[in-house]
């Protein structure tokens with residue numbers, strides 16, 4: 328049976344419908360590639376600005392580039408199980424592979440030149456799930472947004488003429504991101520310790536702990552050192568790797584320990600703004616003790632192949648609404664892909 332032929336109008340409508348499909352596909356590609364939103368802060372932009380600030384160092388992390396691997400275990404006392412059903416909080420031991428580092432993208436920076444230090448940990452639960460966390464030795468993050476982080480890198484880039492950050496740019500930054508004032512106040516009076524062993528490391532970002540009943544608790548956490556604080560001294564400045572030397576000397580004498588302290592938010596505490604420290608009177612729970620007994624150079628150590636993505640979480644811990652968490656996750660993946668590709672010799 329012959330089909331009735333289409334009128335010119337019907338043919339045009341059908342052709343237009345067919346053309347719409349590839350146009351939608353092209354638009355989706357442009358959108359996914361960021362061409363429709365050139366001002367959007369992508370992980371590429373974050374990594375590029377970190378490289379501008381720390382320099383190009385193929386094979387190294389794009390931030391916290393200088394560090395060492397560490398090994399040990401976490402002994403849980405069971406007390407944090409009221410907040411989270413994650414396996415690692417039940418009484419018992421969980422092996423840990425971690426990393427100490429100093430902030431910044433320069434793997435050759437002298438240890439004394441960088442006041443901010445970090446501890447990153449991967450906990451390996453019996454059920455195969457992992458908890459990865461990166462903590463910094465500061466009480467609050469300088470900024471509350473990803474844009475703030477990006478702007479801060481730009482504002483603190485050295486001026487071509489003076490070799491130092493331009494005070495006018497810093498002033499303009501503070502006007503746009505006034506939340507940085509408490510951080511500057513802290514930094515002005517802060518005297519770094521003479522050892523990673525005596526640093527207190529803080530999650531800064533908030534997360535949710537989820538208990539057996541499915542109830543969420545907004546928390547932050549800290550690793551609080553057993554070793555006593557000693558301020559950095561003149562002799563430390565003679566050794567550009569004094570933190571690594573100190574760590575080796577201490578571990579030769581015995582293991583180092585920290586308590587994992589969980590801080591529970593009150594209703595008025597922000598879960599999305601890491602630039603605000605929560606008041607000191609908040610409920611805390613000591614979840615157990617971290618013991619570190621071994622260190623290895625990062626290039627040969629197990630931590631080299633670990634991306635301490637803060638969103639790798641076991642059942643019982645979930646991300647908060649802090650927008651910095653997603654940005655961290657995607658920037659760390661970019662950095663990880665770049666450095667492992669470079670280490671494999673494929674530039």
Ligand code: HEM
Nearest residue numbers: 388389390391426445447461462463476635658659662663
């Ligand atoms: C938008 C904000 C941030 C960006 C773009 C960013 C970016 C990065 C990048 C690219 C790395 C290197 C990752 C790798 O190659 O494995 C890194 C490392 C690190 N960051 Fe961030 N970061 C941000 C915020 C934070 C915050 C809020 C903390 C809070 C504690 C933090 C703690 C750390 C730590 C501890 C490391 C070292 C991890 C390790 O030893 O492997 N960062 N960051």
